[in-house]
Amino acid sequence: MMTLSAFLIMMLVGIPIGICLCLGALAYIIDSGNPLLFSNYPLQLFGGVDSYGLIAIPLFILIGEIMNGGGITQRIVNLAMACVGALKGGLAYVNILANMMVSSILGSATAQVAIMSQIMVPEMEKKGYDKTFAAGLTAYGGMLGPIIPPSVMFVVYSTLAQVAVSDMLIAGIIPGLILTLMFFFIIMVMGFFYNYPRGEKQSLKERFSIFLDASPTLLIPIVIVGSILSGLANPTESAAVGSIVAALVGRYWTREFDLSQLPKMMLRAGIYSAIVLFLVAAAAVFSWVLIYGKIPLMIAESIKNVATSPIAFLLIVSVALLLIGTVIDGIPGLIMVVPILLPIATGVYGIDPRHFGVVVVINLVLGLLTPPVGLCFFVASAVTGAKPGPMFIVTIPFFIVSCLLLVLLCFYPEISTALLK
Template sequence: MVTTAAFLAFMLVGVPIGVCLCLGSIVYIFASGNPLLFQSFPTQLFGGVDNYGLISIPLFVLIGEIMNGGGITRRIIDMTMAFVGAMRGGLAYVNLLANMFVASILGSATAQVAVMAQMMVPEMEKKGYDKTFAAGLTAYSGMLGPIIPPSIMFVVYSVLAQVPVSDMLAAGIVPGILLTVAFCLVIAAMGFVYNYPRGERMKLQERVRIVLDALPTLLIPFVIVGSILSGLANATEAAAVGAVAAVLVGCFWIGELKFSDLPRMMLRAGIYSAVVLFLVAAAAVFSWVLVYGMVPQQVAGWVQTVASDPVTFMLLVNVILLVIGTVIDGAPGLIMTVPILLPIATEVYGIDPIHFGVVVVVNLVLGFLSPPVGLCFFVAAAVTGAKPGKMFLVTLPFFFVSCLMLVLLSLIPSLSTFFAR
């Protein structure tokens, strides 16, 4: 109780989440009256990041930096335009499908929304789409980033849950595809109701030229996902090969990436990765304190009085995590909830940890798009000038469909474990 109060107090005054976790742990050690625990504090802190799988995080972030700086994103947008641009609401489909392809490289919702909003929203506005809808659609499309591999949140979860990173990344393929299809159906329905404009129909020769120009960019997700699914490489090795592929495509095929740009990109990737890895290290200490204080056992006792079976437990978890996700970012939300809920899910209810991880991540990502925080909406608003509150109202159909998909993922474990095992 003292630890929880201290953590909330630090967080409410604006202390960063990682520091809150460390300070909350220190408060618990003082309150426990066992100063010998301080001797284990540095060991637990270091042990949290002493994991080979975490090397994939800076590599995946670097791939995203290279992709943005090397002109790869623009070619992916042009390719999707060639396929679906002439349909009713064509630019909306382009926005969504381009985000799906970018998600298979970038793996970060906020970064993806920032990149795609700059490119897609002005273009959609020129063609007659409402700016609020265009920005909101981009925010929801960014939801695919932490789900379709590679996903930084899945890497963090795999370390917290001690499951293979490759299995966790592969688990996001089917949920990501299902969400994309569901969002396409929503766009089709809204396009019919609101009479969205059609794009210009391209000639066959123009389509072939655009697709051939963009094909090498697809080498990057193919290398990453293909090597993981085939067993030729683990997630870290696949990330390294993907980074090399991104450099080769950006420098020698597209020609917009210069080797002199790489140090700056590496610096940005290093700064972002350091923030994530510090959160992981702080989480290790906080988890250790929770276990020492028998918090998971106490929570398990309460949960068992409410949820009598795995289905009820998963639905209860959905509600809890959706609320948490509305006020706390994804990685910190994972760090705060997984050490408590995962032992209950696996030991009490026999739920597969990979299935549970997918549900947790999708829950927290949906929180990016829910008031009062709605981080992706605020990112899209900062880039486009749209109002976050109006974005949420305009895109309510996407929210309801996301909740429906979340329930399906909770009730059907095979949707998450199809490629993972």
């Protein structure tokens, strides 16, 4: 009780979630009256980040920095424009398609929204789209980042759940593609009712020229995802090779990447990585005291009285996680819930931990697009000037199909595990 009270009070006064987790664990040790636990505290803290797979996080972030600084993002957008830009509502399709392509490199929703909002929203405004819709659509496009590999959230989950990082990245491919197609369908329907403008039609010669200019940039996701799927490299190795490929493409093909930018890029990647890794270490300590206190077992007993099947359990968890995701950022939310819910999902209901990870991540990412916080909307608002509240209202159809995907995942786990068999 003391641990829960201390944790909630610290969260309410605005103390960062990582510190809340560390101090909450200390509160439990004090309350337990077992001084021997103090000696294990630093070991658990260090053990939380003592994982080879976590090295992939700073490397994936660095790839995104190099890609943005090297003009690679803009060429991917141009390629998406050449593919679907001439359709009715073409720029809306381009927004989602470009986000899907970029997500195979960045893997972070907030970073993706910040980058793509600068590129897509002004262009959509010029063509007659409402700025609020354009910004909201870009925010939902950013949702693909943590689902389509690589994904920082999947790397963190794999460490918490002790499953292979490569399995988690592969598990996100089909759900990510399905969500993209669902977004396309919504754009098609909305384009019919709101008469969205068509994009400029490009000649075959112009399309070929754009494809030729952008084709080397496609080496980056091919190297990252292809090496993982083929088994030639693990995620950490593929991220290292991917960062080298991104630097070479930006330096010698786009000629926009300057080596003098690299120290600043590495510093930004290091700062963000340090925040993520501190959260992982704090989660390790907190989950350690939860297990010691048999908290997951007590929660499992409570849930078993309500959820009589794996599907019922997943549906209940989805509602709970969506509510958690509305007030807590993705990775902190992941770190808080996985140590509690994963043992119940696997031990009581026999749910595949990789499938459970996909459900958890999509729920928490959707929370980034749901009031009262809606972090991705605030990021898009900061870049574009559009208001977060109206953004949510105009993108409600995208919220509905995202929830529909979660329901499908609850009933059909093979959606996430098909490529793993």
